[in-house]
Amino acid sequence: xxxxxxxxxxxxxxxxxxxxxxxxxxxxxxxxxxxxxxxxxxxxxxxxxxxxxxxxxxxxxxxxxxxxxxxxxxxxxxxxxxxxxxxxxxxxxxxxxxxxxxxxxxxxxxxxxxxxxxxxxxxxxxxxxxxxxxxxxxxxxxxxxxxxxxxxxxxxxxxxxxxxxxxxxxxxxxxxxxxxxxxxxxxxxxxxxxxxxxxxxxxxxxxxxxxxxxxxxxxxxxxxxxxxxxxxxxxxxxx
Numbered sequence: 001x002x003x004x005x006x007x008x009x010x011x012x013x014x015x016x017x018x019x020x021x022x023x024x025x026x027x028x029x030x031x032x033x034x035x036x037x038x039x040x041x042x043x044x045x046x047x048x049x050x051x052x053x054x055x056x057x058x059x060x061x062x063x064x065x066x067x068x069x070x071x072x073x074x075x076x077x078x079x080x081x082x083x084x085x086x087x088x089x090x091x092x093x094x095x096x097x098x099x100x101x102x103x104x105x106x107x108x109x110x111x112x113x114x115x116x117x118x119x120x121x122x123x124x125x126x127x128x129x130x131x132x133x134x135x136x137x138x139x140x141x142x143x144x145x146x147x148x149x150x151x152x153x154x155x156x157x158x159x160x161x162x163x164x165x166x167x168x169x170x171x172x173x174x175x176x177x178x179x180x181x182x183x184x185x186x187x188x189x190x191x192x193x194x195x196x197x198x199x200x201x202x203x204x205x206x207x208x209x210x211x212x213x214x215x216x217x218x219x220x221x222x223x224x225x226x227x228x229x230x231x232x233x234x235x236x237x238x239x
Contacts, residue, residue, distance in 0.1 A: 007032050009106060012053045013079050014126055026116070030106035035059075035099035042083065044096045049086040049110040054078050057103025061095050062185060072185030075100065084127060087113045141188075148226075150189040154197040155226035157187045158207070162216050172216035177209065 009015055009023050009030075018026075030053070035041055042048065044063060052059075054076055061073040061082060073095060076082055086093055087110035108116075117124045144153055158174065161183075165171040178186075180194040187194070201207045206222050208215045216222060 006055070007104070007106070008055065009053060011079050012055070012081065014053075014081050014123060017122060018120070026108070026112075027106070029112050030108050032104065032106055035103045035105065037099055037101055039099045041097040041099060041105065042093050044094065045092045047092050049083075049090065050107040051081060051083045051087045051110070051113045052097075053081045053106040053108070055104045055106055057099060057101040059103060059105075060098050060100050062098065063095050069190065070181070070185050071188055072182065084113070086110070088117075088127075145188060150187070150193050151197045152226055153187040153189060154183065154194050155201075155222055157183055158198075158201075158214075158216070159219075159222060159226055162219070172219050174214040174216070176212045177214045 007027060009027050015023060015026070031050075035057070041052065041059060056078050058075060058077040059082065060075050063071045063073065065071060082097060083093075085091070087108075090110075117127065144156060148156065161174045161178070162172040163174070165173045180191045180198070184191045184194045198207065201222070202209065204221075206216070206218045206225075208217050
């Protein structure tokens with residue numbers, strides 16, 4: 001993987017299989033810029049249409065509710081890209097993007113990006129496949145918001161983040177543990193709700209935190225709590 005100071009598109013997954021000569025040409029057509037943590041890269045409703053390749057660091061795609069609460073959509077790390085919607089349809093930006101870490105980005109003008117899509121069928125196919133995945137995730141999120149309470153969405157987000165511990169193949173773990181604000185953004189709720197929900201889970205031995213790792217001690221129970229509202233456990237107790 002290219003380091004944060006190397007101005008190369010070699011590790012951008014969308015551009016896999018392009019010959020080195022073609023990549024060098026694209027690099028010359030990009031504008032390069034470094035961003036500091038928490039620096040805004042693009043603003044929702046702005047009318048710039050560049051596509052950004054994340055060469056180093058990581059960025060967060062987010063929006064804000066009318067009350068000002070931050071809603072996190074996605075985190076894009078080195079090797080990824082964003083901004084293609086505005087380049088394709090010419091409409092204003094649909095989300096805000098902030099740098100999470102010190103990041104190096106390559107910005108490509110929409111005319112160059114659309115020419116790339118017209119000339120490289122495989123890249124166009126990857127864009128379509130990614131949009132299909134986004135639509136499916138949005139459908140899931142709409143269903144969650146329509147049918148689940150805030151606490152249930154926290155439970156569900158913990159289940160989504162948990163992975164099998166490679167050392168045991170039996171324990172489910174989250175490492176490193178995201179901040180409560182990050183979980184709140186992903187679950188479309190408040191940090192205070194996340195703190196209360198996780199405190200209740202810990203008190204009932206469903207989860208256990210050790211240093212930077214969160215262990216899911218009773219996954220079956222957590223799945224039950226995420227699936228159905230239990231008036232004796234959960235939302236009423238942490239409201």
